[in-house]
Amino acid sequence: xxxxxxxxxxxxxxxxxxxxxxxxTLQCGGAPLGEGSGATVEIDPAFAGGTVMGKRYTDAAGTVxxxxxxxxxxxxxxxxxxxxxxxxxxxxxSD
Amino acid sequence: xxxxLLLEMAADAAGDRVALVCxxxxxxxxxxxxxxxxxxxxxxDSKAEFVALLDESSEASVIGMFGAALAxxxxxxxxxxxxxxxxxxxxxxxxxxxxxxxxxxxxxLDVTSSHVVYSRSAFTLAVQEAVVTGAEEYDPGLGxxxxxxxxxxxxxxxxxILQHANLVSYIxxxxxxxxxxxxxxxxxxxxxxxxxxxxxxxxxxxxxxxxVMLPAFSPDVWLRLVDAEGVxxxxxxxTMLGRIIHxxxxxxxxxxxxxxxxxxxGGKMPLELIxxxxxxxxxxxxxxxxxxxxxxxxxxxxxxxxxxAAHGSDDPVVRARLASVGIPLPTIELEIRDEEGRVxxxxxxxxxxxxGDQVSGQYRERSALDADGWFPTRDAGYLDAxxxxxLAGRADDVIVRGGExxxxxxxxxxxxxHPAIADxxxxxxxxxxxxxxxxxxxxxxxxxDQPDVDELKDLIRQRLRSSRVPEVVRFLPSLPYNEMGKLxxxxxxxxxxx
Numbered sequence: 001x002x003x004x005x006x007x008x009x010x011x012x013x014x015x016x017x018x019x020x021x022x023x024x025t026l027q028c029g030g031a032p033l034g035e036g037s038g039a040t041v042e043i044d045p046a047f048a049g050g051t052v053m054g055k056r057y058t059d060a061a062g063t064v065x066x067x068x069x070x071x072x073x074x075x076x077x078x079x080x081x082x083x084x085x086x087x088x089x090x091x092x093x094s095d
Numbered sequence: 096x097x098x099x100l101l102l103e104m105a106a107d108a109a110g111d112r113v114a115l116v117c118x119x120x121x122x123x124x125x126x127x128x129x130x131x132x133x134x135x136x137x138x139x140d141s142k143a144e145f146v147a148l149l150d151e152s153s154e155a156s157v158i159g160m161f162g163a164a165l166a167x168x169x170x171x172x173x174x175x176x177x178x179x180x181x182x183x184x185x186x187x188x189x190x191x192x193x194x195x196x197x198x199x200x201x202x203x204l205d206v207t208s209s210h211v212v213y214s215r216s217a218f219t220l221a222v223q224e225a226v227v228t229g230a231e232e233y234d235p236g237l238g239x240x241x242x243x244x245x246x247x248x249x250x251x252x253x254x255x256i257l258q259h260a261n262l263v264s265y266i267x268x269x270x271x272x273x274x275x276x277x278x279x280x281x282x283x284x285x286x287x288x289x290x291x292x293x294x295x296x297x298x299x300x301x302x303x304x305x306x307v308m309l310p311a312f313s314p315d316v317w318l319r320l321v322d323a324e325g326v327x328x329x330x331x332x333x334t335m336l337g338r339i340i341h342x343x344x345x346x347x348x349x350x351x352x353x354x355x356x357x358x359x360x361g362g363k364m365p366l367e368l369i370x371x372x373x374x375x376x377x378x379x380x381x382x383x384x385x386x387x388x389x390x391x392x393x394x395x396x397x398x399x400x401x402x403x404a405a406h407g408s409d410d411p412v413v414r415a416r417l418a419s420v421g422i423p424l425p426t427i428e429l430e431i432r433d434e435e436g437r438v439x440x441x442x443x444x445x446x447x448x449x450x451g452d453q454v455s456g457q458y459r460e461r462s463a464l465d466a467d468g469w470f471p472t473r474d475a476g477y478l479d480a481x482x483x484x485x486l487a488g489r490a491d492d493v494i495v496r497g498g499e500x501x502x503x504x505x506x507x508x509x510x511x512x513h514p515a516i517a518d519x520x521x522x523x524x525x526x527x528x529x530x531x532x533x534x535x536x537x538x539x540x541x542x543x544d545q546p547d548v549d550e551l552k553d554l555i556r557q558r559l560r561s562s563r564v565p566e567v568v569r570f571l572p573s574l575p576y577n578e579m580g581k582l583x584x585x586x587x588x589x590x591x592x593x
Binding site (some may be wrong): 002003004005017018019022053054055056067069070088089090 | 103263271396
């Protein structure tokens with residue numbers, strides 16, 4: 001899981017780019033994220049919160065960070081624990 | 096993560112929206128991305144190890160930057176104002192490169208003919224005609240995105256490098272994706288070889304704010320474009336703002352009511368000028384952005400509300416903030432340190448150190464980061480009690496008189512309160528007794544008599560200290576600045592030492 005790798009959900013349309021990764025299994029909609037070809041597995045209703053384009057998701061300890069580049073219905077998770085939304089701190093258009 | 100992903104995301108989400116307006120031509124996000132992919136094919140075919148730009152800003156500079164990123168080679172915009180001999184040596188340092196722009200000049204300077212050269216129009220045409228199959232593997236963005244040569248006033252220019260990770264971290268940390276509405280447009284008038292120009296392009300694309308490109312700045316065209324394109328955001332260097340205000344004073348018309356945000360940086364803003372601008376653009380929010388090439392642009396900001404508060408305040412502390420560069424970004428760490436590396440407390444001046452994901456601090460030759468990842472900016476400054484950062488010149492500009500450190504800024508700020516002084520610079524001059532002493536270059540305001548040297552010395556002695564009293568005072572018709580409005584202190588030093 002190198003930074004820059006693009007991963008696809010196997011339960012929904014979600015796609016993410018890895019910004020930071022240390023260890024563990026990255027999941028979406030209850031199933032592992034991979035380089036595969038899109039939704040092939042049933043989504044776990046417990047992990048169906050959805051992803052938002054352009055948002056970053058991280059674990060509480062900040063060991064992984066994913067950027068959503070295509071939205072979908074699944075919830076991103078690391079080893080079964082849902083990732084948290086990481087807010088940008090928008091500047092007053094400085095450049 | 097590759098910076099080109101910022102453009103890919105904008106094209107995915109809003110392919111048909113206008114991304115860029117330049118010389119009357121409009122490019123959508125989808126068209127820009129297709130052109131960048133064409134550029135990638137061109138760059139890979141050429142076997143170039145760099146993509147260089149020797150040109151003003153245009154669609155080609157944007158396409159070249161993202162094309163280089165997709166191909167995995169550094170994008171290196173060059174300062175076309177450099178003399179032939181200096182430019183020739185920079186071209187030799189990035190060989191072999193695909194060079195976009197002034198092809199005649201490159202052919203003349205490139206004695207080994209190792210570069211592949213396209214004029215702006217030839218490049219723009221070629222990238223649209225390049226064959227893209229859709230099966231290309233693009234660079235993952237683990238390496239260098241941008242290489243910028245520093246101005247190098249004392250030695251050979253240093254090649255500052257920004258990793259994809261530095262720039263991406265800056266953009267993701269400070270810009271909300273697709274946050275701009277359809278009406279928003281950013282006027283980009285800084286040269287393409289300046290970090291502010293690169294940051295402006297990247298953040299506007301990620302926010303989906305239409306870029307209105309002004310290849311060669313002139314105040315009249317700037318005002319006309321604001322009017323014609325309904326520009327909402329603009330970044331200027333202080334010199335540009337001064338010329339815009341001068342043009343308005345002379346009666347150049349243009350409806351500027353659409354302007355919501357004017358950001359500035361890249362040099363010291365004269366207080367008088369920013370007060371004037373705040374009056375002239377009462378509905379615009381002003382932002383002072385402080386940053387360096389090595390930090391992927393902005394690291395501290397003075398925001399619109401703080402500008403208005405300072406402008407309208409009678410409280411000297413609040414009013415003084417207009418001369419600050421604001422509060423450091425929450426996404427970076429910033430410290431003021433003394434020469435021994437000890438962290439200083441509020442009010443004490445020292446060197447500004449920064450750390451964070453957006454901070455590169457790397458040159459091609461070496462890293463300037465310390466063991467803990469802190470970057471010494473070589474800028475001098477201090478934080479006030481509320482955390483506002485004030486700059487006090489370059490650390491190298493400090494005058495060391497008999498072991499005492501004198502910041503040029505305190506002398507200059509005092510003298511600028513004198514009604515007859517339009518501009519002034521304090522620099523170190525050789526002193527037999529003290530090692531270094533204070534030298535002053537003074538520009539007299541039009542319509543005023545030249546002030547008496549003893550009067551100026553008395554003013555400094557009374558308001559500051561006797562050690563600040565100049566040994567040399569010279570009156571000049573003007574002070575030397577570079578095209579970005581940076582005072583060329585070394586030239587003044589040479590002049591006063593002679």
